[in-house]
Amino acid sequence: MSGERFDCIIVGAGPSGSIAGYLLAQAGLEVLIIERGSFAGSKNMTGGRLYSHSLEKIIPGFSKEAPVERKVVKETVTMLTGDSALSLDFQSELLGEEKKDSYTVLRADFDQWLAAKAEEAGAILASGVRVDDLIIRDGRVTGVIAGEDEMEADVVILADGVNSLLAQKAGLKAELKSDQVAVGVKEVIELPANVIEDRFNLNPGEGAARLFVGDCTKGKIGGGFLYTNKNSISLGLVFTLSDLGTEGLSVPQMFEEFKQHPAVKPLIKGGKLVEYSGHLVPEGGLNMLPKLYGDGVLVVGDGAGLVINAGYTVRGMDLAIASGEAAAQAVIAAKEKGDYTAPSLAHYKRLLDNSFVMRDLTKYQDFPPFMENHRIFNQYPQLAVDIFKDLYVIDGSPLKPLKKTALSHMKKVGIVNLLKDAWKGGKIL
Helix, strand or coil: CCCCEEEEEEEECHHHHHHHHHHHCCCCCCEEEEEEECCCCCCCCCEEEEECCHHHHHHCHHHHCCCCEEEEEEEEEEEECCCCCEEEEEHHHEHHHHCEEEHHHHHHHHHHHHHHHHHHHEEEEEECCCEEEEEECCCEEEEEEEEEEEEEEEEEEEEECCCHHHHHHHCCCCCCCCCCEEEEEEEEEEECCCHHHCCCCCCEEEEEEEEECCCCCCCCEEEEEEEEEECEEEEEEEHHHHHHHCCCCCCCHHHHHHHCCCCHHHHHHCCCCEEEEEEEEEEEHHCCCCCCCCCCCCCCCCHHHHCCCCCCCCEEEHHHHHHHHHHHHHHHHHHHHHCCCHHHHHHHHHHHCHHHHHHHHHHCCCCCHHHHCHHHHHHHHHHHHHHHHHCCCCCCCCCCCHHHHHCCCHHHHCCHHHHHHHHHHHHHC
């Protein structure tokens, strides 16, 4: 393949790269997608939640053929202390409405399907190939170097993940800062479908999503997640990198304690561990976005930091898919003009600005700094659990008025702190 020339080379066969390849190939462009893993999805460990709207726009009715796991109809947020849990459940048919629904996915299966769609459209997929460098001539990216092979292209799309060294070499982004990324660890635990449905009160095909905050991270910035698949559960923890390594337990130790928590252990009882993985996750939101384009190059998906963690929802795949679509549209427009310079490819940024991607990132741009407040991860879960303990634990002592019970616990955190955090959080959300 060395010496060949393409209209576009895409580095990475995740959702953003495969969607870009799919749309470009459909438009008749010569496209090469290069994937470092042995197959698309072999290196991806995301928790496994896909909001369908962006992919539904591109491939209507995709869920009927794609290897999705379960449609999420139940949302739960759980606050943990060492021995207790307080949960807020939301279950509604509204969660399953077309174009508003979401699905749990196993990326090893889902990414292969999406990459195959790009191949069906005419893109060439080269798996098991590592791109070592970019070809840059007169300040413009003109191709990639993989081992001894050099491949030329009019434009290169970088879809190679959060730690995109190629985007750094292209001058689009700086080295990652520890407060911009999180470390994610996940286990896939095999359980029979009927057991999952009984434990989570689900009908066949229905799924549940649960987020945890508090004792699961031992007060460190981060949280836990659980997603139900057809015959397994995806269980994981995410820690902001800047808050790790200061003191206390290691990540594997905290994960093991999380699995043994009284609120978690019954959910995975009898399960068989079939996969364990770890990964970096972009967490900085709008404030960590790199320059998205340059002469002959674009960056998409996780490499562009396109992830929103709003506490009660975590989104990445729908933004990645939309960025792949916008990149493809920008490249098609550039080909029509025969102009792949940065001013021409700036159309990519304009498309993102006019989409939900930048609107949502802008809306939540102050949320990552707000979440650096440790009270959210230790004192507030404890406060909520303590109030409910006093309400429900009856030992014969005289009952206190609810107001007095709540105030006594709120004073431990500090009324001023509560008001200040509530004001900041309310403004952001």
